[in-house]
Amino acid sequence: MAKLLYVTCNLKSEELSCSLTVGKEFLKEYIKHNPEDEVQFLNLYRDKIQQIDADVLNGLKKMRCGGNFDSLTQTEQQKIEQISNHADQFISADKYVFVTPMYNLGFPAEFKMYIDAICVAGKTFAYTPTGPIGLLKNKGKKCFHIHSSGGFHYGKDEDHSVPYLKSLMQFLGVDSFEAIVIEGVDAYPDRAQEFKNLAISKAYYAANNF
Helix, strand or coil, X not given: CCEEEEEECCCCCHHHCHHHHHHHHXXXXXXXXXXXXXXXXXXXXXXXXXXXXXXXXXXXXXXXXXXXXXXCCHHHHHHHHHHHHHHHHHHHXXXXXXXXXXXXXXXXXXXXXXXXXXXXXXXXXXXXCCCCEECCCCCCCEEEEEEECCCCCXXXXXXCXXXXXXXXXXXXXXXXXXXXXXXXXXXXXXXXXXXXXXXXXXXXXHHHCC
């Protein structure tokens, strides 16, 4: 039995979101083939994600300088504990599914806040004299990304979404990365359903092998 962490970041309803619709079909097919797997859900607009702020930075600096967790202020403790909890949840999962829209050539701010929360030195990566290393490497972890955009950006230098997430996963040691990109739904609204149906077909196939 594996643990799958299913992360969404979208303000739209499922009916109005291409990525959420494709994600739903992927998940249905995945559960059909993996009924005993545990699925945990994280909605980055609904579930509070602690951002890296002054309290977090100050608390981490105190601990790097030899202070223990109990020496931090109550606010520092609460915020660092929340970040630690998200990192621990991420570490405990075997598989990750991220369902995202493109905002201005990248991700919504809430998604970046989550990335910052799971990139914790000593937990998911470590600094070494020869450079940082991912602490999740060689653990058989997999990542699948379902991403949508109104235009056509994938594969271009301007795209800071899917390539960024792939690099981030590799940085943490998650080398298995696949993606489905739904593009052009706003550029060609008359073909939006066609684009979505094609992505759903790909999602069914991917779910059978994830």
